[in-house]
Amino acid sequence: MKINSEVIARTALRLLDDVGLDGLTMRLIAQDLGVRAPTLYWHIKNKQELLDAMATLVYVEAAERLEPPRDGSSWEDWLADWARHLRQAMLSHRDGARVLAGTYVNHETVHRAVELNLRTLRDAGFTLSEAARGFPAVLHYTIGHTIEEQAHTSAAYGDDNPYAPERLAAMIDAERFPLTAQASGDLLGMDGDVGFEYGLRLVVLGLRAAREERERG
Amino acid sequence: MKINSEVIARTALRLLDDVGLDGLTMRLIAQDLGVRAPTLYWHIKNKQELLDAMATLVYVEAAERLEPPRDGSSWEDWLADWARHLRQAMLSHRDGARVLAGTYVNHETVHRAVELNLRTLRDAGFTLSEAARGFPAVLHYTIGHTIEEQAHTSAAYGDDNPYAPERLAAMIDAERFPLTAQASGDLLGMDGDVGFEYGLRLVVLGLRAAREERERG
DNA sequence: GAATGCCCCTAACGGTGTTAGGGTGTCAAG
């Protein structure tokens, strides 16, 4: 296959799943493409630019399946679905959240997604300003949650992951931290879909409450 | 000064502000301590463990100034203050959010903070389960927001930061993305305290709304 | 047929985290 910057990024993204972010080297990517490392620099400026391109791909993966809300579907469901798509895109690649976090993606598909967010919220009765300040909160929550979740389940620690639930639960001193011990089930279950959905609901409820508060004056 | 793992972490955290996470090398830290790099390995297992220790210090920095809510202060204010403390701790070090993100900190001060969160929310009328699922959402939002903010203002790009607000605003096609263009001020102003406070308020409002929804049955 | 420019190569540079193995000083036990 002909090599260009996008092919490199796609290859890197595929290799990422095998070796993780720390194991992703230029030499490895080049080898997979049947080429030597310096060749990559003909197509891309440096590794940071490659990481940006990878982040863009992940982001686009989430944004491109985004459609205007169908009739009858609420803005709450639509917004939550957008967050779920983004989360799924990150989860579908090892260290996906770390790759995405802190990369301001600039791509047409993403602009479209932003525009769609604004329009959907405004059509639902939000002011444009509320929409513009509100939906990034959903985004930031989603990124924050997923980066933590992916870190806890990371394979970086090998077999003896110090964040294994049973290990953490055993560490809590029930005398000094009774509520923590009592709620350890809920606390440790925060990773995964259930925990994500709970927080996501909170943010969406917050959006609705903020609008109602304004409407009441 | 006598060298031990905590002194190493403090030194590393101080150097971090000068050189950034990518510039933080074992040799540099050792030099600052008047010692050679391999010596560090007598005190710590590897660099990852050092980064964990640094993250713990930042986290503790935010948690140790945490006190039970004074009489007359609402749970909303208390919870928001806790988020602000955490954010300030991250912002007070270059790349602080990146260091903290994805490091499950295990330290007494943090356990105390968790317990205090649970107690405060429960005393305010939340069920323990609501508290245990709710406050991580605040935490995740805070981390997500701060990591993005710090990435955008990062010096990693040198003088030609592609995320400079005026550069981004100019990039938007007002014909195809009218709402985005119109709201660009609000969108780009999401970084900084104003944007953070807006989202933080949303999450807190969401918590309240979730409780009220339960109470109504 | 010459020249241009794309695309890949080899070689190498300066740096990284980390390990191996050896020294020196302190301090307790015999």
Add this chain to the structure above:
DNA sequence: CTTGACACCCTAACACCGTTAGGGGCATTC
């Protein structure tokens, strides 16, 4: 007082990293 153990630091070196310099083949264009 001697001996040994142990804490703590060292030098040397390994394997690997991102990246640059410079050169060569090969197609397309004048």
